[in-house]
Amino acid sequence: MKFETIQVASNARIGTITFNRPDKLNAINRTLMAEVTQALSAFNDDSEILAIVVNGNGRAFSAGFDMKESSERGTPDLAQWGNILKADFDFIMQFWDSPKPTIAAVHGYCLAGAFELALACDVTIAAQGTRFGEPEVRFGSGIIAMLLPWVAGPKAAKELLLTGTDDVDAERALALGIVNNVVESGKQLEEAYRIAGAMAAAAPLSVQMTKRAINRSYDVMGLRSALFEGLNTDILIEATGGPERAEFNHIRKEQGLKAALKWRDERFA
Structure with missing residues (x-):
C-alpha cells in the first residue's frame, strides 16, 4: 500500500502507522x-499482526483535525454536521474498537481530535515535553469523542474541557x-514497541478476548451511549455556532488561521 499522508510498516508482528504531514x-x-x-483495517485483518502502534513524524504527534480544511466547508447545516462529525467519531473510535492492542507514541503536540485518538488507544506513551489538551470551547466548538471523563474522571475532565486548556504537560x-x-x-x-x-x-486469542472484555465492561457501564450523547x-454546538465562533471564523477568513488562533489565545492570556 502506498499512501500520501501516512507511512505504514510491519515488523516482528507489530504494525506501525505514522502520520506524515x-x-x-x-x-x-x-x-x-x-x-x-x-x-x-488491513492490520486488523492480518493474522500475523498482533499489536498496532500509531505515531507521528516531525515536531508533533498531531495538532488535531485540520482547521484549514474545515474552513473550506462553508457553513454546513445540522444534517451535514452530523455526517461530518460521525465520520470524525468513527475515525477516533476505530482505535478503541480494533480487536488488537493499539499503542499511541506521542510527542510535541497531542491536541483536540488527536488527543481523543490517543485516549482511544489502549496504551499511550508520551515523550517529555508533550503538550495535551482540547481548546475547542475557546472558539465555540465541541468535543467529538467524550472519552476524557471515562479515563481521567469527571473532575479532571471538567477542568480541562471547560477551560479549553491546551498546555497539559506529560507529567500531569x-x-x-x-x-x-x-x-x-x-x-x-x-x-x-517494547510494550x-x-x-x-x-x-x-487471550489478548484480544481480554481487550474485548475490558471494553465490554465499559459498554455495560454506558460508555457507548454516553459517547453518542456527547457526539x-x-x-448541535457546531451547527448552532455563536459569537465566538463567528468572530473566530471572520478573522480566519480575513486574516488567516494564525491570526484567528492568536485572537483565541490572547483572550485567555
Missing part, C-alpha cells in the same frame, strides 16, 4: 482519515491517567 503538524484531514482507516497527563508512561524525548516509539512486543508475545451535543 509534518509541515502541518500532522493535522488530520480527510485523506489522512481514509488512509489510516485503510491501514488499520501521567498523574491523571491520560498516559501510561512518560519517557525521555525521542524514546517514545522505542517504549511503545507492543510484550503484547505480541502473549497468546493472541449529538457536539453536532
